[in-house]
């Protein structure tokens with residue numbers, strides 16, 4: 001079996017002509033358990049951090065600036081944050097793609113779908129941003145994703161454990177996650193509201209169908225077989 | 234007015250005749266249980282997939298640079314696009330769930346046996362078509378798993394002796410999975426469901442020729458058959474209601490449950506995901522593929538694991554009616570088989586490491602072993618039953634059936650059957 005897997009991998013690598021050995025997250029590292037705050041306020045605070053910090057390197061390209069109105073951001077605020085961009089423009093990164101590729105060796109991934117693009121996405125993102133630390137040489141490093149090419153954008157590693165600064169960073173990351181969860185699935189609330197009605201309707205309908213079925217089938221007796229004889233009404 | 238119109242049609246097309254023959258006077262055994270609902274459910278899901286698929290195709294773009302983004306366009310910009318897409322992605326999984334239960338029902342109750350062999354085989358063709366359709370559809374979102382799944386599965390054909398590389402290139406339309414592959418998979422993914430519709434037509438024609446079997450496995454007297462309409466229309470509708478509640482629960486409250494996180498990452502030919510895992514409905518077959526230490530052998534075993542079902546009518550030599558109901562050995566075999574498939578699914582989902590390799594190999598061995606043991610066991614079971622006799626309930630039904638067959642023009646009347654059955658009677662009574 002190993003051989004088959006090796007062949008498959010070799011075939012794949014040969015076909016594409018690249019070897020794809022990459023730094024990867026450490027699956028064994030425990031993820032923080034978080035409760036995603038789905039309030040509009042948290043999402044708005046998260047949006048601001050996303051625009052001001054993450055969008056230096058990342059895009060949220062499946063969102064348009066006007067979508068920010070949906071999380072209750074005021075039109076003036078949206079105008080402020082979009083700068084020269086139009087309302088219908090997408091939330092692209094502030095830095096040109098070549099520059100980012102040049103600086104980090106790869107284009108930082110788009111973040112719109114990030115919380116559904118990793119297992120336990122919200123917890124993953126939260127843990128990723130709050131597991132930066134300074135190694136003995138005072139270099140930034142990450143417990144969850146050793147070798148990550150992203151700097152500690154939220155400055156977590158520069159805060160002391162237990163300090164109010166650290167609590168502040170954790171709160172910000174939590175807001176950020178609220179925003180990202182919304183960004184990955186902006187229709188979630190509509191979907192669930194409709195879903196409740198659909199299911200209620202189906203339960204009523206199915207109950208009625210069951211009653212009709214019982215009524216119609218009352219005319220048919222069960223086939224009873226006892227002691228070797230078939231009994232019929 | 235309506236009567237007149239129908240009369241006008243009836244002179245030119247057998248409308249009333251068809252409704253009578255296939256619905257209002259179509260005889261169905263009255264003792265069918267709810268496991269007999271799943272064929273209708275499969276038809277319904279097929280219809281849902283066709284409908285939602287056509288609407289998706291209006292907004293989808295089969296181009297490697299646009300495919301992934303066009304799905305986000307559907308999810309975000311198209312009115313109720315998210316609903317259409319989630320119905321389609323959930324529907325694919327539901328289709329397999331329903332069809333697997335349908336097959337398990339058929340195996341348990343022995344409906345693959347005479348006279349339903351052709352029905353069984355048309356069903357297997359449907360399964361293969363369904364798998365091909367799902368496999369091609371899975372490439373369309375152009376996520377990481379789409380891409381690498383297609384890359385791995387198409388490369389399997391490379392194990393074909395001599396022509397391997399040519400076949401792979403022919404399937405992909407290129408040396409690697411790329412734009413040519415995506416476009417052709419889209420074209421075929423749109424085509425195949427219509428072929429499935431036609432094949433379902435044949436499946437149902439075959440069914441209406443031999444009629445449904447029933448949990449007892451014994452052809453029931455005419456008076457124990459009731460018309461399809463209204464009895465089974467209402468029963469199927471009630472079953473549909475229950476099904477739709479489960480279906481909607483997934484669509485509205487857990488649609489991403491069926492979508493692997495990796496597939497929300499756009500395909501990247503430069504980055505291989507750590508483990509390439511197919512959709513859950515392919516896992517048992519994937520586990521069998523990986524359990525054979527030889528590449529070509531693995532591929533052959535994988536295809537055989539489905540094709541071997543076609544041999545069931547020959548492998549099962551038993552003449553005892555009623556599938557597992559009156560057959561204690563066979564019943565145990567069916568249960569072992571179902572558990573074995575679950576074990577294989579688990580193994581298929583995990584990276585092939587350590588004791589999982591051994592478990593996968595044992596499960597593969599059990600999978601094929603059960604098929605190969607069936608002729609021996611079913612013969613022995615028949616012999617045992619001849620000694621101990623069938624349960625009185627089965628004997629009573631068989632006696633009735635025999636009388637009915639010899640008396641009337643039953644649709645299953647055949648001289649050969651009469652002989653088999655009178656033999657069964659003598660043996661049964663001797664016990």
Ligand code: HEM
Nearest residue numbers: 269271272273275276339344352353356357359360445446
């Ligand atoms: C596209 C998928 C399929 C559809 C739409 C479909 C549809 C149906 C319908 C409507 C029935 C009658 C109701 C019932 O017995 O549940 C039926 C019966 C049957 N199907 Fe299917 N089917 C499909 C796939 C399969 C597969 C994959 C198999 C087996 C390999 C199969 C084997 C059978 C058999 C043997 C019967 C007769 C059962 C009996 O009378 O006891 N079908 N099918």
